[in-house]
Amino acid sequence: MTAFLHRHALAIIVLAQLCGTSLWFSVNGVGLSLARDLGLTEADLGRLTLTVQAGFILGTLSIAASGLADRFRASRIFAVSCLLGALTNAGFVLAADTPTASLVLRFATGLCLAGIYPLGMKLVIGWTPSHRGAALAWLVGMLTLGTALPHLLRGTTLGLPWEWPLLGASLLALAGGAIIHLLGDGPHLPPPAGPTRLREGLAGLRAPRFRAVAGGYFGHCWELYALWMLTPFLVARELGRLEASMDLVPWLSFGVIALGFLGCVGGGELSRRLGSLWVARRALATSGLICLAYPLMYWAPPGLLLVLLGVWGLTVIADSPQFSALAAATAPHARLGSTLAVMNAVGFALTIPAISLTSSLWAAQELWVLLWLLPGPVLGLWALRGLH
Secondary structure, eight states, X not given: OHHHHHHTHHHHHHHHHHHHGGGTTHHHHTHHHHHHHHOOOHHHHHHHHHHXXXXXXXXXXXXXXXXXXXXXXXXXXXXXXXXXXXXXXXXXXXXXXSHHHHHHHHHHHHHHHTTTHHHHHHHHHHHOOSSHHHHHHHHHHXXXXXXXXXXXXXXXXXXXXXHHHHHHHHHHHHHHHHHHHHHOOOTTSOOOOOOOOHHHHSGGGGSHHHHHHHHHXXXXXXXXXXXXXXXXXXXXHHHHHHTOOGGGHHHHHHHHHHHHHHHHHHHHHHHHHXXXXXXXXXXXXXXXXXXXXXXXXXTSOHHHHHHHHHHHHHHTTTTHHHHHHHXXXXXXXXXXXXXXXXXXXXXXXXXXXXXXXXXXXXXXXXXXXXXXXXXXXXXXXXXXXXXX
16 A cells, blocks of 8 residues: 555645645635625625635744744644644534634634645655656646635535535545545655744745745736636626526636646646746746736627636646746755745735735726736746846
8 A cells, every 4th residue: 555655646645735725715616605695795705715815824934933844744744734624614614604703714724724735845845856847737736626626516516505515625635634644755855854943944035046936926926816716706797798697607617727737737747848937937927918908808708708717727827836846946955844835925925915905896896806916927027037
């Protein structure tokens, strides 16, 4: 059994990532049902998403400040985080009609995700040190599918209570944690380090190349999660113009976000020949162009805008694994977990104003709200300008 797991380590890790990150947007997947049954607005759903992001940020900073990622086995942290995340996500079912309790539970879920996503990157690096760009592309591709999965769970349970897909996400997270617990850590990581300080996780920002990579990643983060949060609203707008059934919203939302899996994997294969930087720049530029063009095409036929939204979903995440690979190559190896945790924390901190702006202004601005996302790709490309 152990030999089988080791032979297929990358497949095991990315499958566990898919299961664990299904917790991230689990509430967004049933957002329309919550709006109908509990009277939640777009701004309410935005606040629930924001609290997950805030929990993730605090979690990653805590990991960096405590040195948890460098002092303990990554597989153990991943497994425990999946267990606790599954419990807090399931607890939302009982607290959904209580605003304070529901926000606290989503915040706690974000804390747990800090032990899943960054530690998943470290596990990949530990098991597959070569072709990091391609390997991390599979990992982030599964993060993308995990983000889309709640919409699929809702689509397959239409007519059933909204609690079902939430509990399904918790069961998937439990399964993901269990298989990582069986797999263990890879042989290519440095041994556990002693106590660390937050400043050691920030040390990589003093290096010009790492700082440039981090700047590109920060611009990418500003755009990405706000777009994923808005996807059901964008889909529902076009379905309304088509006078089509709103039952298609979760299916099409899943499709748009899940296309990012192909973008990640395709970008990973390109990175083998052309390099991670080449892929990251072009993916960020393409998503930035769509970010500019989409609201200007408000008059276009609904079918055309849905296709363009699909292309956006394909490209908006394709640069993420390449930024991770570039960061892993330029960060201090002995403090790799802490440095990646800090980069993730700063990047995800930038998702909070982006999500807050777009969710609160959607009702008034609709498609024009997308222009608030444009500074992300523009400033990200500017940060990468001198990198070769």
